[in-house]
Amino acid sequence: MSRTPGVIIAGAAETNEIGRVPGQSTLALHMEAALNAVRDAGLTLQDIDGIATVTTPGPVQVAHALGITPGWVDGTGVGGTSFLLHVRHAAAAIQAGYARTILVTHGESGRSRVGAARMQQPPSSPPGQFEAPYGTLGPTTTFTIPALRYMKDYGLTHEQLAYVAVAQRRWAAKNPRAAFRDPITVDDVLSSRIVAYPFHLLECCLVTDGGGALVITSADRAGDFPKPPVHVLGTGESSEAPMISQMADFTESQAFRRAGRAALAEAGIGVGDVGHLMVYDAFAHVPIYGLEALGFVAKGEAGAFIADGNTEPGGRLPMNTNGGGLSYTHTGMYGMFAIQEGVRQIRDEAAAQVEGPDVSVVVGNGGMFATSGVLVLGRQPR
Amino acid sequence: MPDSQQPGSRQAAKAVPVPTPETQPFWDGCAAGELRLQRCTDCAQPYFYPRPVCPACGSDNVEWFTASGKATLYSYVINHRPARGFEDEPPYAIAVVQLAEGPRMMTNLVGVPNTPEDLILDMALRVTFEERGDVMLPLFTPAGAAGMGQ
Numbered sequence: 015m016s017r018t019p020g021v022i023i024a025g026a027a028e029t030n031e032i033g034r035v036p037g038q039s040t041l042a043l044h045m046e047a048a049l050n051a052v053r054d055a056g057l058t059l060q061d062i063d064g065i066a067t068v069t070t071p072g073p074v075q076v077a078h079a080l081g082i083t084p085g086w087v088d089g090t091g092v093g094g095t096s097f098l099l100h101v102r103h104a105a106a107a108i109q110a111g112y113a114r115t116i117l118v119t120h121g122e123s124g125r126s127r128v129g130a131a132r133m134q135q136p137p138s139s140p141p142g143q144f145e146a147p148y149g150t151l152g153p154t155t156t157f158t159i160p161a162l163r164y165m166k167d168y169g170l171t172h173e174q175l176a177y178v179a180v181a182q183r184r185w186a187a188k189n190p191r192a193a194f195r196d197p198i199t200v201d202d203v204l205s206s207r208i209v210a211y212p213f214h215l216l217e218c219c220l221v222t223d224g225g226g227a228l229v230i231t232s233a234d235r236a237g238d239f240p241k242p243p244v245h246v247l248g249t250g251e252s253s254e255a256p257m258i259s260q261m262a263d264f265t266e267s268q269a270f271r272r273a274g275r276a277a278l279a280e281a282g283i284g285v286g287d288v289g290h291l292m293v294y295d296a297f298a299h300v301p302i303y304g305l306e307a308l309g310f311v312a313k314g315e316a317g318a319f320i321a322d323g324n325t326e327p328g329g330r331l332p333m334n335t336n337g338g339g340l341s342y343t344h345t346g347m348y349g350m351f352a353i354q355e356g357v358r359q360i361r362d363e364a365a366a367q368v369e370g371p372d373v374s375v376v377v378g379n380g381g382m383f384a385t386s387g388v389l390v391l392g393r394q395p396r
Numbered sequence: 397m398p399d400s401q402q403p404g405s406r407q408a409a410k411a412v413p414v415p416t417p418e419t420q421p422f423w424d425g426c427a428a429g430e431l432r433l434q435r436c437t438d439c440a441q442p443y444f445y446p447r448p449v450c451p452a453c454g455s456d457n458v459e460w461f462t463a464s465g466k467a468t469l470y471s472y473v474i475n476h477r478p479a480r481g482f483e484d485e486p487p488y489a490i491a492v493v494q495l496a497e498g499p500r501m502m503t504n505l506v507g508v509p510n511t512p513e514d515l516i517l518d519m520a521l522r523v524t525f526e527e528r529g530d531v532m533l534p535l536f537t538p539a540g541a542a543g544m545g546q
Contacts, residue, residue: 136414143413144445145502147533148490149479155490163471166517211474211487211512259492259502260445264471 020395021105022236022243025055025229026357029121032224032343033193039129043121043225044076051227052117056240062229064113066090066100067120068347070131076119086113092253093380094294094347097228098387101353102249104230114231120350121225128223141257153296156257157382158213160264161299165212167265168314170302172212174321176203178298179216179340181326186337188327188366193220194341217298219339219348226350228357233395244360247373248281248390250274258382269386270307270377277375278308281390285310289371290359291331292352294379295338301325304377305333308388332368335359349378349387356391410481412529419446421460426532431463431523433497444499465523467493467536470500474510486510493521493536507537 027050029035029043038046044067052059065077065084069091077084088103090096097120104116123130133152136142141150150156164170177200186192198216206215236243250273255261262268278284285308293304305316310331319325325333336342336355343351356374358364372394378387415423425432435442436450437457449456472491475482482488489510494500506524508514520539525532 137412138414138416140445142411143415143419146411146479147413147528148502148504149410149475149482149488150490150502151475151477151479154477155473155475155479158473159471159490159492161471162473162517208474208476208487210476210490213473257445257502259500264492 020233021108021246022233024231024239025051027051027054028226029224033222035223036126040123041071044119047225047227048119055229061115062117064116066118068096092385094349095378095380095387097350098378099251116230118228122345123223124346125221125223154210158210163264170317173200174317175298176200177321179203182334182338182340184326185335185366186341192337192342219296219344222343224345226354244357245392245395247392248277250276250388253385267303267307267383273386273388274308277388277390288375290374291333293377335366352376422446423531431465432460433463434458442497464496466496467521469519470494503536506535507541
């Protein structure tokens with residue numbers, strides 16, 4: 015596949031602080047992340063001619079607040095994976111000549127709720143009629159429902175599910191910015207309080223404040239920036255069901271599968287070429303679904319694969335090396351942080367740096383297995 | 397058709413569905429003690445949730461029919477952080493059931509303790525209905541259990 019010149023991530027940064035940041039609104043977090051990313055690229059806001067962010071506060075608000083007059087606008091808001099889709103859409107726009115330097119921003123006061131949007135689910139909407147009446151209360155009560163089916167059909171044990179959190183804490187221990195860094199055991203996880211059986215507190219992601227941003231441009235400018243270029247080698251996106259009850263098969267994510275296969279095919283690589291992996295981990299079962307959907311392991315094998323140590327420090331497939339949504343941070347739309355860690359690993363600047371990965375794959379989730387974007391990032395162009 | 401939640405109704409604190417023109421036949425069925433689904437008259441595929449186009453083949457030649465009310469337990473969680481209106485109840489299952497006709501739907505499980513020991517995946521269930529604001533809400537109960545419903 016020869017689609018030249020391709021695009022690069024020329025700038026990438028998070029907000030100065032993540033975790034509990036009550037002194038900044040959602041919009042201010044977007045703005046700080048944007049400035050940090052633009053500076054990381056050695057650029058100014060005047061160099062930006064395209065803007066992408068999620069529906070709230072939206073690209074119009076973010077662009078206006080920063081004094082950007084865009085010639086390309088993307089407000090795709092399909093949950094926490096949206097930023098991966100923004101990168102994909104930005105790549106297409108740059109290659110079409112619609113924009114030259116695109117800014118993708120995320121900011122969310124998920125914990126402090128300063129200037130944050132309230133999630134609305136009208137009682138006349140399909141989820142309002144056919145799920146909310148049964149006492150759902152956000153992702154902990156819906157995203158989690160498929161897990162028991164998977165456990166019965168594929169023999170995943172409670173201990174293996176708990177081990178996902180243990181493995182990721184081992185990465186977080188190496189990361190000064192991670193919210194939780196103290197080592198934990200399977201017993202610690204299983205004795206933490208039950209949030210929604212079979213999920214315990216330590217199998218559920220954090221809720222934090224923070225943000226991040228990216229600067230995307232054409233790969234023909236790869237030598238023009240202070241940091242090494244991160245090439246976007248392949249991208250994919252898909253969606254499945256707007257309600258968890260309508261997910262086709264509770265033991266696998268069709269959105270992960272379709273987006274992942276598209277991204278790997280575009281990059282022209284196989285899973286054996288992947289040296290670093292991020293799989294959006296809102297809950298402990300999600301990395302299991304991600305590993306299997308992209309074909310890193312066969313169906314039903316991911317729980318044992320993680321429990322055998324393959325994804326933790328020293329393992330052969332380093333995964334969620336920032337500590338993930340379970341231990342690093344999770345503002346609500348975590349996808350931006352997964353991309354940031356992929357970029358850091360390719361640039362050799364991660365807190366828990368793995369041995370020079372040439373290719374990093376980032377698997378995003380939106381809603382409750384509702385949407386997915388996947389990025390293949392690399393040191394070298396395709 | 398109701399256009400707002402009625403605060404005076406028996407369980408007003410719990411979320412009350414508000415039908416749309418496309419879903420009204422479903423809720424009319426519930427009020428009559430029947431679980432009504434749609435199916436495509438071109439490809440015969442039954443489906444849920446209610447909508448005017450067949451998701452299998454794209455046809456808009458669709459019709460309503462009365463389902464058996466039989467189902468099996470596909471998956472669930474037991475929620476320990478209650479939603480609005482559920483505060484006075486013990487931890488409760490939010491379940492997805494596999495209807496005998498093929499589609500799946502979310503529900504609550506009644507007539508059985510909501511514990512991991514009592515809720516066994518693939519157990520046989522049947523529909524029952526509970527008043528919720530202006531509508532009757534379909535719930536499921538073990539197939540052998542006595543009680544309300546048909």
